[in-house]
Structures are given as structure tokens and as C-alpha cells.
Amino acid sequence: MKVLHVITGLAAGGAEQQLRTMLPHLAARCEVAVLTGAGAVAEAVEAEGIPVHRLGMRGNLDLRAVGRLTRLMRAGRYDVVHTHLYRACVYGRVAARLAGVPAIVATEHSIGEGRIEGRRAGAGVRALYRATESMGGVTVAVSRIVADRLAGWGVPRSRIEVIPNGLDGQAFRHDPRLGGRARARLGIAPGAFVVGGVGRMEAGKRFDVLLRALPGFVEAVLLLAGEGSARRELEELARTLGVAHRVVFTGESMDVPALLSAMDVLVSPSQEETFGLAVIEGLASGLPVFYAACPALDELPPDAAPGARRILPDPDHLRTELRTLAATGPLRLPPPRAVAYYDIRRHAARTEALYERLLGRTAPVSGRHARQKEFR
Template sequence: MKILLIINSLGTGGAEKLLLDTIPLYRKSGIEMDILVLWNNNHQFINALKSLGCCKVFVLKESGNYKDIYNPLNILKLMPYLRRYDIAHVHLFPAQYYTVFANLLIGGKCKLIFTEHNTTNRRIQKNYFKAVEKIVYSHYKRLVFISDEIYGIYRNYIPKFESRFVTINNGVNLDAIRSAMPIHNKTEIYPIIKKSDSLILQVSAFRPQKDQKTLIKAMALLPKNVVLLLVGDGETRKECELLVSELSLTDRVFFLGQRMDIPQLLRTVDVVVLSSKYEGMSLSSIEGMASGKPFIASNVPGLSDIVDGAGVLFECGNSEELASRIQEFLGNETLYEDTVKRCMIKSEQYDIKKMVTQHIELYKSVY
């Protein structure tokens, strides 16, 4: 059984990080698995995967820009790779569409699986996409949803294919996070951070889906010894940098770009936040809850179910409430410790080993 994972790129993002973390585990379990990306651009995740030497890494476009993933020529480029594998497991759009079209051109030789990572997208919101969507989804043997919430949304959207639905929660490497050592010298993170500063961390790509702007606005309401670290990269980063400048927060909000030391950062900071407009099933939220630090998140689909009863939720876009929540944790040790305990317990439900086992069973059933 030969499996090819297909994704747009291995840039910053939860789905991308998930593949980096899980491929070595599949290989260790005896699954012959490789990965193909439509675009590379020297991302740290793909470089890290290559350095492991655990699988083949195929790249359709090495340079250029993110728009290259939408080039229809990718359909033709995918064809020879699909001929070599029994199963292609696809993540994200447009890889979702292009893989189906390429497989049709080779006579449907490869069996296809698709994982839906989000509660919403632009296509599901537009009625004129629905006919095309039905055609595309009809060519997948299994449709994997990373939460029951997403399952329910697609049960209403494409009920005809429910017999192919399966829910498999994403997981994180809890051991790696909990065993990580904190960064004792804060200046290693950013040179002007002081030892006495309280550190707030958000790990997420800079995309319209995310809402770093609300967190940045909250910083303007917090004491000057509270510092924000934003990890990730993407199309909305420049907008956020401009907002930081407009609010005169350049000495308190730092953009760290892509980082490979997320477990160490999580163990170093004081509070972990995820301000977002919607999620599928956020890996960052699980990692945040597993870190031994209190976790705060937007009360939105894909986050509320995970965080409720463990971390703290705030109204999406409400910077005043978010600032108040952060201040409560920094000033109330009992609240801080109680929240940490609840978060740690909740995170146990999302161990990456459980997810890998479920996927292997899925592959065997399709094969």
C-alpha cells in the first residue's frame, strides 16, 4: 500500500504542520507514505521534513509565489505521480480539485481521500459552486472531517455522500510540547524583551481567517510590560505590521515569522492566545492547552467546542474583553493555575498517536 499526501504547500498553517509531524509516525508504523506539494518557496516545514529523510518529497514548483498553486497546469503535472500510488490523501483547495481532474485523466487509477479542515470556505458560501463541488466530492472514496461540527456542516451541504464521511480528530505531539525546555533568556526570542516582561503568544498564519488585529488592539489596552509575540507568516502580515505602527506598539509587539521552536516558545510565555474568525479544529489551540499555560481563544466555530470548559473564550473581535481576560490571568494566580489544569486535561483527548492509528485503519479499508 503506497500513499501520497498532496497539499498546496508546507508553509505556515495547522494542516501543513500536521503533515510534518505525522509522516514520520506513519513511516515508523510501516506505511509507505510520501508527500507532494504544488509550491515550495523554501518553507521551513518542508526543509525540516527533507532533513528527516523519512519520505520522498515532490515539488511541482520550487519558486515563484503562492498564486502558482492555482495554475491549472498543475493538473497535468500531477498525473505521473498519481500513477505511482494506490491512495492519494489530499488536503486543502485547490489541490482538492486538481487531484480529482488529474486522476480522471489517468482513468481513475488512484483511490482518493480528502480531509476537510475548516468549518467554512468561500466555495461553500456560494450557491453557484455547489454543482462543481458535488462532482469533485463524488470522486473521493472517503471524506475525512476533523471535527463533528464540520461533519454536520457537510452533512447538510452534500448529504448524498454521507456514507463516505468519517470523523478523525486532528492530534498534536503532546510529549514534545510537555518535555520542551523553556527559553530562559528572553532576549534570545527578541533582543529588547526584558526579563520582567509578561509574554503573550499567538501561533497562526497571517490569513483573512485569522484575527491578529483584535489581539494587537488589545495590547494597546494592557500595561507596557506586557509583550506580544506573533509567530507565523502570510498575506495579512503587512496589514498587522501597519496597525502595530499606527498604535505605537512597535516596542511591544514582535513578528517572529516562521519558527521551528514552537514547543519551547509555548513553555516560555505566560499566556497563549488564538484570536480567529473561524477554525476547523485548531492544532494551535490544542498545543496551547497542552503547554502548561492558560489559553484564551475567540468564541467561534472550531474553537468553542475545544476550549469551552478548559480555557477561556472571548467574543470574536472584542479587543476590550480580550485585554481584560489577559489581565485577569496576569493578576490572579489561582485563576491561572486552575485554568492550566483544565487545559492540560482537555488536551489529552487529542494525542497525535490516536489520530495516526485511526488514519491507518482508514487507509487499509480504502485499499
């Protein structure tokens, strides 16, 4: 089986990292087409021997991308085209239909009530989404909340398959040596209490809550891993609050496991999560995790992640919780059952089974009911 994955960009974001993590676990021969800037993830994918085709798309209305994609798909004679993120889904599904690709799959990673991938989703955006969605075979939702929102946008339930994100839990296991080296590289003292945040530096991630919790909590250092349009505002806020000397911005990083090993607690203050992969990664590293929203945990039994605690995205509340945790000293926990449940191998197997089904090689299986029975 030959599969072409089409994605908008390949910077170090959640959907991009999810694709990179999944590729080595698929038995199919995979290639990747990236519409816009490539970034660090593209280099990592290529380093694993997977071809990456750069389309050089210039803006949302560069319709030439459809022609480029169509020619690539015809020349590659792919069995499956699998698209990721809004722009790639719109352009990729049209091109796959024009190229006569037998099976077309899309994964919806980030859709909110009125936003998609952090941007406002007006009537025009939704109409275009529905029109191109009908050109594919199945739309994969990474959580039930995403499936519900897709249905709310008018996507028929019969065309939605829930396949949750996955991770390689072993790759995120706590390594004190890696953590120590990361602290030394970033100028963080060995004994400092390190509060961490991982994700795109965008307003919806609410990393400002972490910054506002620092005043009056002088024992803490804040380590923020990620890049995005809100970074300058966050840096300015740190200076305004007088805590800039205790905040470390790593920028785009491919070494998240080492950064997690350098932390004492991971905090995810975003209330707009559609899965919450950073929370699961933190749990895999044995960290206590504070989170405002995590659909991945909401869909599991309450005891699946004893190291995770839901918090209010409020600086005063967070400061109190962090002080209480810091008073107990460094704490590392065994990875909970939630980590094993979201193993990337399970994700890849279900994705490949979906390909086979769309190609008419296997019988359909109800994804939602299967998930309810799988957790032990």
C-alpha cells in the same frame, strides 16, 4: 502500503504542520507532492527521510498540474492518494482517478459557512468541489462542524468520516530553558508578561484584537508567531496604536514549542476556527488559554480543559481578562485530558484504518460513535 499525500503548499500553516506531524506515525510508506511553493515544512519533511515532489504549479488555473500529478501517480504505483486543502483536493482527485489509484481520500481542514481556507466560496467553487469530491472514496472532516458544513455543501453524509486533528503533546511540554532562550533571542525581558498568538497572519484570525488590547496595558508584550497577507496591516496598526515597541512578529516559525514556552498566556481571538489546533498546543504547553472559538474543545466534556476560557473577541473584554491573569503571576498548568485525547498517534491509527477499509482489508467502523465512546 504506499501512500502519496498531495497538498497545495508546505509553508508553516495548520494543515501543513498537521501533515508533517502525522507522517512519522504512519506505518505506510509515504511520499508528498506539493503543488505550489514548498517552504519550511517541506524541508522538515525531507529531513525526516520522506520524499517531497514539487509540482511547480503556477496559479489556480495551471491545468498542467493534472498531467504532472497523473504521471507521478502512475510511476509511483501508489495504493492510496490522500489530498489536503482545496486546490490539491480538486487537482489531486482528478489525477488519482485518471491514474487508476485504488483508494482516494481527502481531508477537509478549513471550511466556513461561505468561505474555504479564508477565501470566498461562491457557487462555482462549491460546484467544482462537489464534482471532484465524488471522484474520491471518503472525505475526512477534522471536526463535526466541518462535517456539517460539508453536508451543507452537498457532500453525502455517507462519504464523510470525522477524524480530528492530532498533536504530539510531549513535544509541546513547557521547557523554561527553551522559553528563556526564545525570549532572549527575540529581545523580550525575562520578567515581562508575554501574551501570545499563533497562526496565519490573515484577517479572519483577528490578531488585531490582541493589538487593540495592548494600549493601557503597559506590562504586556505581544508575541505573534506566523506569517500571512495581513502582517503588514497588523504592523501598521501596531505603529498607529503606539505599541509597536511591545509587539514581536516572529514570521514563519518551525519552533512553536519554544515560543509557547516563552509565553504566559495564549489567545486565539478567531471565530472562524474549524478545529483550533493552536488552542490544544497551548494547553499542551501548560498555558492558560483564552479563545473565541475552538470546535476541538466544544466536542469534549466541559472539564476536559480547565485551563481554557472562552472570551469575546473584543479588545476591552480581553484587556480586562489579561490584567486579571497577569495579577496572579506566572501560571503553568498540567496538560489537560484534551491533549491526550487528541494525541497524534490516535489520529494516525484512525487514518491508516481508513486506508485499509477503502482497500477492502477491514470492516467499516462508525467514526462518530467511536469518538463518543473513546473519551474517558
